[in-house]
Structures are given as structure tokens and as C-alpha cells.
Amino acid sequence: MIQLPKERPPVKQISEVVWEISPDYKKDEPKMLVPARIYATKKLMEQMDMGIFEQISNVACLPGIQKAAMAMPDAHWGYGFPVGGVAAFDTKTGIISPGGIGYDINCGMRLIRTDLTWDDIKDKLKPLVDTLFKLVPAGVGGHGTVKLTPQQHKEVMVDGAKWCVKNNYGWQEDIERIEDSGAIEGADPAKVSESAVKRGAAGLGTLGSGNHYLEIQVVKKENIYDEKLAKSLGIFPNQVCIMVHCGSRGFGHQICTDYVSNFKPKMQGWGLKTRDFELACAPFQSNEAQDYLAAMRCAANYAFANRQLIMHRIREGFSKIFNQDAEKLGMNLIYDVAHNIAKVEKHTIDGKTKEVVMHRKGATRAFGPNRKETPKIYRDTGQPVIVGGSMETGSFLCVGTDHAELETFGSTMHGSGRTMSRTAAIKQFQGKKLYDDMLKRGIYVKSVSWEGLAEEAGLAYKDINQVVDTMEIADVSKKVCRLVPVGNVKG
């Protein structure tokens, strides 16, 4: 079990928003191999919980880690890795850790634009949200909107969002607007347990609960920070957009559970000792690690398909309310990004190109215009980065920079980050009162649970402005616009 010290470790400020814990902090085996680095403004640094310092320095002890273990400005205490953790491991000498990816494999964000303005939807907001609530199942026990045969399920594991488009749940142009074109290569359904297959069969097209949501948002003129970038991404003043936050549902959760159980008893035989049970890992070159990678990619592709199917239902909902085709409403996908994932990538480290397995847990890839992985349509802007804020305070659209690759292996924040526990939020906020208060402020929320609503109160989160500003100051990601919530469906 992880024991938290009473005092923070010595932290050295490297630049305005970069702070470092020296490897001297943990000298006993397993010792820190690289520094632990935290990205934060001074204000955010003061708010960081103690668990982050412990967890990110524990990550710095894992074999094969490169340069530094990094915590993004939205970081908070997780299990094993902090949420908001970024780490690169040499594929020859390093490890892969399911806890560095998360149980919700390829939890991620999707942003859809429209040609509609706030004036177009303000009188139809309630029926619009109610319709989306019916079309997109949310909460525990939600039934998927597509029942998969075993063969179809395998196809989804391999083809991800491409399976959806092939089966008329989307448009061909959607594919190039999804990270890895919505289907990561190397997925092998044979590496997925029967339990995970059964658990995933009924989950496709569902939001889930916790902090997962779909949200109708408005881009106010004063919240556009870079007009040229905004225009290139299809954003204009008073525009209505839709944001989706969810992942691989029970399918991915079961795959993570299966492989943590698989790795844990074998670690001693591999000579691996970690400072936390949840850092269970396997040498990247081992058969077990390769099996996990192949299974994790199945879950990642399932998550891309899940968000694709949800977008299809959103397009149907808008089409119904506005009595117009989704194409005519301009409901194009802007981008879909993963923020709980491992990727094999090449990065320049100490002047040499090295292959690493990137772990991003509660962190988003943020590649600049010149990375080959950035889609052709975004070669002038950089890869879009979608940052989900709380349902009260708003979210951000940013883009990655070329400098990001040198700074953070092309990684940035994923959201605003919790500061208050769920239990404390339930004690402090009442779901029904929050609902009424938000309605008065022009935000209509439809939730399956009052308790779940209270947990997601805006004050339970960090100041998202500070979070995105941190990574802009670090020249990792650049703000395009802020999106203000007006309607929200949550599980």
C-alpha cells in the first residue's frame, strides 16, 4: 500500500510552470531513475494533492523510463500512476503498465461542430437535450444501441470507428478526424478474455457514469483566442458544438482487470519490484506485455467505435429536432482524442531517435503540425486537443505544437482535474439544488442520478483556465477557444 508522507518532497522550480523532484528523493530500491516533473502555475502547484508527488516519483522508479516522469497541470491522485501522468519507456529495456493507462482504456474526447448558432437552438434546448438523453443511454446498466454478434464484436475490436462508418454509423470524412484514424493497428481479439467479450457485447453506444457526459456548448466571440486557428478548425462566433467524453466501457475495464491480475503474480519472476501494487507491469518485450498491448488496442478501437456510434445518435437527434439532415446542419467531426492509452512512438531523446511506449493516463497527445501522425487536414494548425472541463465552467479546444515533442513527448492536459473528492462533493452540494442553480444560469442538465450530478459540481474541479494556460506557457499546446456549456447529458 502507498504511504503518504506528511510533508511534500523538495521541489525545484525549473521555469515559470515546470517543477522537478530530484531522483535523490527516492534512493532505496526500487530507486528513482529520472526526475519527476510537474507542470503547473504557482497557484495550481499549491493545490496539488500529496498523492501526486508520491505517485509521479514512484513512476520515475519504473525500468526503462526516459527523461522524466511527468504530471500534467490537471493531475490528481489516481491509482498507481496519477491521473494526468505521462511516461515514456524504452521498448527494449522498459515495461508496460496497465495502471499507467487506466481501467477505462481509451477514455477520450470528441468534439463535433455545427453550422448552428445559439440563437438557432435556444428555444429548442430542452427538447434537444431530452432527445439526446433518450438516444444515448447513460448510467449503470445502460443497454447499448447496437447489439453485436460475436463476429461483429471482433470486427469492432480490429476496425474501431471504421467498422461504424462501414455500417452506416457515420461519414467517410469522420475517419481522418480521429486519432489513429479510429483503428489502432496490432489489435488481436484472441488476446481478449471471454469475460471481457461478454461484458463488452452490450455496451457499445453507451456513455457510462462518473464524469462521462455529452454536452451542448457555445463558442462565444470573446472566448475565441486565435481567430485564424479557429477558422481553420471550423469554429466561428456564437457557434453550437457538441462534446462527448467516454471510453471503452466494461470491455476495456475487464481487459485492464484481467491483465493486472495476470501480471501481478509474475512480477517477482521478471525481477520487477514496484512501490505500489497498482504499478503492476511486465517487461515490454515479454509475451505477456505483447498480449496486453494487443488486447488494449482492441479496447482502444472499441472506444473509438463507441464515441463514433454516440456521435451518430447525436446527429440523428439534431436532425430530428431541426428537421434537417446532419450534413446540412454542418455536423462535422472536429477531432477525437484518446486520453488513457499506451502508444509505441518514436521520439528524439538526447539527440537520438528512440522507440518508446508512451503511457498517457489522463493526458492527451498534442502533436504539432510537423509530426507524421498529425492528420493532413491539420498540418497547418497542429493536432486538435480537446480539454473537457466541468459541466458548469466550460471546456477548451487547443492545438498541439512542434515544441511539445521535445518538452513532454507530445503530451498535454486532458481536463480540469478534480480538487475535491466525490464524497466531499456530495456532502457540499445537493444534486437538485445544483440542477436548479445551473438552470437559472442557462445550463440544462439531464442526469440519471442527483448524487452523480452533485459529484460533478464545478467547484469540485481546478480552475481550467490555469490548466490550459500552464501548457500554453510551456509552449506545448495553444488555446483556440473556450466552449461554454448550455446543455448536458450525464450518467
Add this chain to the structure above:
Amino acid sequence: MAKSKFAGKFKPLDIVTAEAAFESYGKTLDEVFANSALAIAETMTDSAKVKPKIKKSIRLVNSDLNALLVDFLNEIVRMTDTDKLFFSKFKTKITDAGGTWILQAELAGEKINPKKHELRADIKAVTWHMFELKESKKGWTARVVLDI
């Protein structure tokens, strides 16, 4: 999640920023396993409103007692998600078979009905984070963190 009516069985813990956690109790291993299962059920719904209509069995074997509890609770999460069932009754029997622990559990519940059942958190997984299962003079105590 839990109210005082569960005193002596389990209590929620406020120890992890974004997740749920509980401590469960039992005079015997059988009891602490059953009360941990009840805590899982209460995290997802108000189990008092779940009728024990459908019965399920779980049998697990493990040389590690801690792993046996984590696996058992994860199995309940998996069954809830796969079969769309909420559970409310748990009977557990843990046997020490000389270096191997055997769990036999009988669960009862019913199909999830959003009109009838309160929908609380959807548990993604039972984690090893801060996990503890220990015996004292008073009996057994488990501490469990859930990813939600």
C-alpha cells in the same frame, strides 16, 4: 453510498480524489467477504429496493487471500455489467484448503430497472490501490478502492 444502517458492515471512506472507497468488516472471513459485496452493491444502487429474484453462484480458487477478495468483487462488477443485474443478497463460504483458498458465493438480485432502481455509480473496476485485508482481535477488516 452507505448510510448508518450499514454500521458494523461497511462504511464509505473519503481517501481518494476521484474514486470511491470503503472499509468493510466481519467477525469471520465469510462475513467480511459478504459485507464487501454489499458495499459494492450499495455503491451502484439502493440494495433495499432490489428483490432477490435471480440467483447466481461464484466459485473462485486462489493461493492469495487478498487476490481472492479482489477477484470476487471484480466478478460481481463483471456480472452486473454483463447480465445487467443488481444484487442485494450475498452468502459466502471461504475454505482454507491448505495453501489454497476456495470461495463459494451465492448471490441474489434482479434485472436493472431504471424506473424502480436508483442508479448510482457505474463501477469500472475494483483496484489494488491502498487495498488491505487484515485480521485483528475484533475480526476482519477490508479496505477497497473502486475505480468509478
